[in-house]
Amino acid sequence: MLLDAMAQRYHQRPSAFLGISDDYQAYTVDQAIMYRAVMEEAKRQADTPAPKPMPIRKQNTMVVQGGRLFGSFSGKIGEVIN
Numbered sequence: 001m002l003l004d005a006m007a008q009r010y011h012q013r014p015s016a017f018l019g020i021s022d023d024y025q026a027y028t029v030d031q032a033i034m035y036r037a038v039m040e041e042a043k044r045q046a047d048t049p050a051p052k053p054m055p056i057r058k059q060n061t062m063v064v065q066g067g068r069l070f071g072s073f074s075g076k077i078g079e080v081i082n
Contacts, residue, residue, distance in 0.1 A: 004037035 003014040014033040015026035 002037075003033050007033070 003017060006012075006017060007014045013026065013030050015029045018029065020026040020029055
């Protein structure tokens with residue numbers, strides 16, 4: 001298990017798992033591990049493919065002409081246009 005995952009699970013800083021007693025060293029180690037976790041998450045999101053767009057479907061067509069609403073039903077509702 002990675003240190004950042006352990007830190008989240010056990011609610012402790014990664015430097016505590018490593019036994020680092022110097023405050024500055026603990027701070028820099030914690031920052032480095034946090035930075036790595038952020039970069040891994042950004043890479044994981046970039047590798048995820050974008051969702052495919054919904055296909056265009058035929059719908060009821062309505063048009064306003066001269067202040068009046070005209071419309072018609074064309075095809076089956078939800079029919080995919082090729």
